[in-house]
Every structure is written in structure tokens, then in C-alpha cells.
Amino acid sequence: MADRYLHLTGTAPGRFLTRSLGLPQPSPLRRWSLGTPTLDGPLLHLTAGEAAVRGEVGEVLARLGLPVVERADRPAGIVVDATGITSAAGLAALHAALHPVVRSVARNGRIVVLGTAPSPEDHHQAAAQQALEGFVRSLGKEIGRGATVQLVRVVPGAAASAESTLRFLLSPRSAYVSGQVVEVSGAAPDPVADWFAPLTGRTALVTGSARGIGEAVASTLARDGARVVCLDVPRAEEDLVRTADRLGATALPLDITAPDAAERIAAAFPDGLDVLVHNAGITRDRRLANMAADRWASVIDVNLDSVLRTTDALLKAGTLNRGGRIVATASIAGIAGNTGQTNYAASKAGIIGLVRSLAPRAVADHGVTVNAVAPGFIETKMTAAVPLLIREAGRRMNSLSQGGLPVDVAETTAWFAQPASTAVNGQVVRVCGQSLLGA
Ligand SMILES: NC(=O)c1ccc[n+]([C@@H]2O[C@H](COP(=O)([O-])OP(=O)(O)OC[C@H]3O[C@@H](n4cnc5c(N)ncnc54)[C@H](O)[C@@H]3O)[C@@H](O)[C@H]2O)c1
Known part of the structure; x- marks a missing residue:
């Protein structure tokens, strides 16, 4: 059954009418196709607090085929390294990193916050890292325009293990996935000969x-x-x-x-x-x-x-x-x-x-x-x-x-x-x- 409301809000009169009535404004999602295999624009790579995995994540992002920048008018994706936040006060750095740029994210854009597992031994670190979960879930609800927000927990020193996850979440393939928390272990990935046909021979x-x-x-x-x-x-x-x-x-x-x-x-x-x-x-x-x-x-x-x-x-x-x-x-x-x-x-x-x-x-x-x-x-x-x-x-x-x-x-x-x-x-x-x- 076609979603007629989505079609209606895609027209100028429909948008005007539904907006005036305060009704939801779904944004048509941009999904993967041969013609649109990647996001459409640069990736903004930010750090909140201590840059614990910045270097290793930077190497992964550089392989995604999109320009990786520290400043952009309209980023298609934003990756924020928040792995180094270990205290409640440190969370201010997350606000400072994203507050100035959150409005600039492109339609159907992606925000990925990188965190680490909350520690069973250090309740201050655990509080700060768990706080990231509430943050991404709320930002996902307010960001709009087809954009998505996720938290990926990585293991510092093994952030390269998250390459397939970052490729997925920073692509049109994850169009309908938002507000998720994904934990990635430090297990070494099997080598990939071709990211466009990764299951060849399987x-x-x-x-x-x-x-x-x-x-x-x-x-x-x-x-x-x-x-x-x-x-x-x-x-x-x-x-x-x-x-x-x-x-x-x-x-x-x-x-x-x-x-x-x-x-x-x-x-x-x-x-x-x-x-x-x-x-x-x-x-x-x-x-x-x-x-x-x-x-x-x-x-x-x-x-x-x-x-x-x-x-x-x-x-x-x-x-x-x-x-x-x-x-x-x-x-x-x-x-x-x-x-x-x-x-x-x-x-x-x-x-x-x-x-x-x-x-x-x-x-x-x-x-x-x-x-x-x-x-x-x-x-x-x-x-x-x-x-x-x-x-x-x-x-x-x-x-x-x-x-x-x-x-x-x-x-x-x-x-x-x-x-x-x-x-x-x-x-x-x-x-x-x-x-x-x-x-
Ligand atoms: N459609 C949704 O919104 C939705 C939401 C949440 C979860 N799911 C889950 O996703 C899966 C697929 O859902 P769908 O919407 O495509 O349903 P569907 O009914 O269109 O397809 C399910 C298929 O499973 C087959 N099947 C049922 N019993 C089987 C059996 N005993 N042995 C072999 N095949 C069997 C059916 O013949 C059918 O082809 C299901 O597990 C469903 O519970 C669907």
C-alpha cells in the first residue's frame, strides 16, 4: 500500500497544508542505488574532549570515498569522537562540538557519535558514556529532514574493527536506522577484497x-x-x-x-x-x-x-x-x-x-x-x-x-x-x- 501522505507532503501545496495544521513532515529517504551509493557531500570529523580514537578513525573515514574535513557548510555526515569523555563535566565538550554545526547537516545526513563501553569499575566514566545514549536518542528525535543519529561504541586501539559499521551507518544503506547503539568489539575483521561485492564466494x-x-x-x-x-x-x-x-x-x-x-x-x-x-x-x-x-x-x-x-x-x-x-x-x-x-x-x-x-x-x-x-x-x-x-x-x-x-x-x-x-x-x-x- 503506497504511503499517500508521504507523497502529499512532497508537493508544495501539501507541504503548506500539513505544516499549517502542525502535521508530521516526513522527508523522502535517500536509499542506496547504483547511482547513489554514498552520501552526497563531505564528512565532518570532530572531537569532543580528548581525541582518544581520532587518528585510527580518521584512517577508516579516509577510505570511505568522501572528503573528510574539519569544517563544512553542509556536511553529509558528522562523526564525533566522544570516546575520551570520562566525566559529567566532560560532556560539555559534546555540546560544544555539535551545537554549532547540527543545523548545517544535509538532508538525509548522518551523525555518528563514537563512544566506548561504560566501565563497570568507574561509575563516573560509565555515567558519561551512558549519557551519550540519551543524547543520540534525543538528537535523533529532533534532527528531522531524514537525518539519522547513532552511537557506536568502539574499543580504543581497535577502532578499525568498526569499518564495516561506519561504512553502513554513514551511507544511504542505513536510511531507516536511527537512534541505535551498536557495540563493536576489538575482533579483527576478515579482509575485504571488494566493498561493493563483499559476499563474493559466500x-x-x-x-x-x-x-x-x-x-x-x-x-x-x-x-x-x-x-x-x-x-x-x-x-x-x-x-x-x-x-x-x-x-x-x-x-x-x-x-x-x-x-x-x-x-x-x-x-x-x-x-x-x-x-x-x-x-x-x-x-x-x-x-x-x-x-x-x-x-x-x-x-x-x-x-x-x-x-x-x-x-x-x-x-x-x-x-x-x-x-x-x-x-x-x-x-x-x-x-x-x-x-x-x-x-x-x-x-x-x-x-x-x-x-x-x-x-x-x-x-x-x-x-x-x-x-x-x-x-x-x-x-x-x-x-x-x-x-x-x-x-x-x-x-x-x-x-x-x-x-x-x-x-x-x-x-x-x-x-x-x-x-x-x-x-x-x-x-x-x-x-x-x-x-x-x-x-
Ligand atoms: N512487516 C513488518 O512490519 C515486520 C515488522 C517486524 C518484524 N517482521 C518480521 O520480519 C519477518 C518477515 O516479515 P514479512 O513482513 O516479510 O512477512 P511475510 O508474511 O510477507 O513473509 C514471511 C514469509 O515467511 C514464510 N513462512 C512462514 N512460515 C514459514 C515456515 N514454517 N517455513 C518456511 N517459511 C515460512 C511465509 O510463507 C512468507 O513467505 C518475519 O519474521 C516478521 O515477523 C516484520
Whole structure:
């Protein structure tokens, strides 16, 4: 279903009318395309307080293909090194760095604040570094004009591990990601031969990819060079084959809850699997008082239990190659909760638990990272079926005042999937335009 309001506010009379009525002013987002692969303008590199990672981050920024400057009239992106802020008083430096330039950020611009992990031993440092989180979440809400604001926590001395993350967040690929906190470890990234086709030579499985978000994920991973297998239920085989054919992928008609699902997946990857994307999901909404046990069970089985079973079996069988990536699909419903969705929200919160617990062990034991995307309101057949008023609320109740597109979730998944994202592990990144729900 097209977003007619976004179209209306894109016209001069529509803008005048909606502005006069004090209604939201969504700015059309600039997404990745072959013609617009990068931001459109210079990157302003600032320091707030002691310049703890300035040099190493400067080297990364210099590789992004944009001019990196210390002054600009209209920067496309601003990166602020706030890693050296260790006290409440030191936060003044953050204000001093951004206050004079925040208005100058280009439409669809990007602000990335670099911090470090709050210390368990030093509560002054922890207070100052945690303060950055409230800062970016608030700035994300007020900045407007399609711009986004994130906090990336890096390890001083290993900031180069954040290259894939900075490339993603400082590009049109992250158009619908805002107000997020990403922790990047000091793990050394795998070398990248070609940033435009980082998955060349890698295999990927995307569950639930006959349509919707899964189809976009399969398409984006194929764009990035992966050999993709698309999986969906046998009754969706016609759509599945059409999608797979369009992408030069292989179709695997299979119900992910089938007892032999992991074995059949393993058989489809005789040389091992590099990227496993758990995207298949269902809703069976009812308030708990009206929810029959079968509605509860089917949602938990498809959205959570089958993810646990196949992940365990594929890791145990050694099907996932070292350097592999697991990306699971949560939802903001799993963070905020939703009326009529006790089953769905439980399953999606369960995904977050799975990711956080398994991530350190999967890397230690198998060399595999585990992360989750948590989509907000994404324009798909699933959300087109939502009643008009609820749909409009879902679309507008976020900092970007619009719904996301399946490709926004796909781009986030592709960032996790990259060989260079070794240091991104155990993260849950919301693709929700900074939804007010669960904020
Ligand atoms: N659309 C949104 O706004 C939104 C928001 C948050 C989370 N999500 C999550 O994103 C994922 C994709 O959502 P979507 O909007 O594209 O939904 P969709 O219904 O369009 O697509 C889901 C796909 O999963 C497949 N599937 C369902 N059960 C399966 C099974 N047992 N085995 C194999 N395949 C199965 C379906 O056939 C379908 O093709 C889901 O996990 C969903 O919960 C979506």
C-alpha cells in the first residue's frame, strides 16, 4: 500500500497544508542505488574532549570515498569522537562540538557519535558514556529532514574493527536506522577484497524469502555477491521459484518447522553455509483471553523454536563455516509488546534472548557471529492488511514519520553478514526509523 501522505507532503501545496495544521513532515529517504551509493557531500570529523580514537578513525573515514574535513557548510555526515569523555563535566565538550554545526547537516545526513563501553569499575566514566545514549536518542528525535543519529561504541586501539559499521551507518544503506547503539568489539575483521561485492564466494540461506522482507534480503545478499538459497513453505513454491529465478538463486521449498529441516538445509550446502538468515515468521493475533493454544504454539514454533532447533543442528553438524554469520529476525513488538500479540511478542523477545546468549559462545566455538534485526513498521503485505488508522499510527510514530521498506531490513542484514563485520556480535539493531514504541 503506497504511503499517500508521504507523497502529499512532497508537493508544495501539501507541504503548506500539513505544516499549517502542525502535521508530521516526513522527508523522502535517500536509499542506496547504483547511482547513489554514498552520501552526497563531505564528512565532518570532530572531537569532543580528548581525541582518544581520532587518528585510527580518521584512517577508516579516509577510505570511505568522501572528503573528510574539519569544517563544512553542509556536511553529509558528522562523526564525533566522544570516546575520551570520562566525566559529567566532560560532556560539555559534546555540546560544544555539535551545537554549532547540527543545523548545517544535509538532508538525509548522518551523525555518528563514537563512544566506548561504560566501565563497570568507574561509575563516573560509565555515567558519561551512558549519557551519550540519551543524547543520540534525543538528537535523533529532533534532527528531522531524514537525518539519522547513532552511537557506536568502539574499543580504543581497535577502532578499525568498526569499518564495516561506519561504512553502513554513514551511507544511504542505513536510511531507516536511527537512534541505535551498536557495540563493536576489538575482533579483527576478515579482509575485504571488494566493498561493493563483499559476499563474493559466500553462500547464504534466507528463510521465508518467497516474498516480503525475506525476498528483499535474498535480493540484497545476491547483489553483494552471495550464492543464495531461498527457502519458503511448499505452498508458496510458485512465488519462491519466481523469486529465486529472478535472483539467480536456488529455491528450497521446505517448512522450517519440519523435523528434517536442518538436515535438508545442510544437504543444500555441501560446501558449508556462510550466512544463515532466519526471516520466516507468522502472526496469529488474538488477545490472550481469546487465544487458543494452537495459535500460541504455531507462532512460537515458527518464529522461535524452529530458529533454535535449526541453529543448534547446523552449528553442531558443522554446516556453518568459520567466519559464518547468523542473522535472526526480532521485532519492536518483542521490545515494546503489542495488544493481541502476546504469542508474537514472546517469540520475538525470545529471539533477542537467543542472540545475546549464543553470540559469545558461537564466536568462541565456531567462529560464527549472531545478531538480530528488529524491524518496526515495514511496508509489506503483512502491514498493508492492518486497519487504516492503526497503519497510519504505525507509519508516523517514529522519528522519520514514515514506514520503512523491506530493503531497509535487508541492508542491515547485509551489514551483519559481511566478512568485515566480525566485531559486530550479539547486537540487536532496530530498523524502525526510531519508533516511539519500545523506545
Ligand atoms: N512487516 C513488518 O512490519 C515486520 C515488522 C517486524 C518484524 N517482521 C518480521 O520480519 C519477518 C518477515 O516479515 P514479512 O513482513 O516479510 O512477512 P511475510 O508474511 O510477507 O513473509 C514471511 C514469509 O515467511 C514464510 N513462512 C512462514 N512460515 C514459514 C515456515 N514454517 N517455513 C518456511 N517459511 C515460512 C511465509 O510463507 C512468507 O513467505 C518475519 O519474521 C516478521 O515477523 C516484520
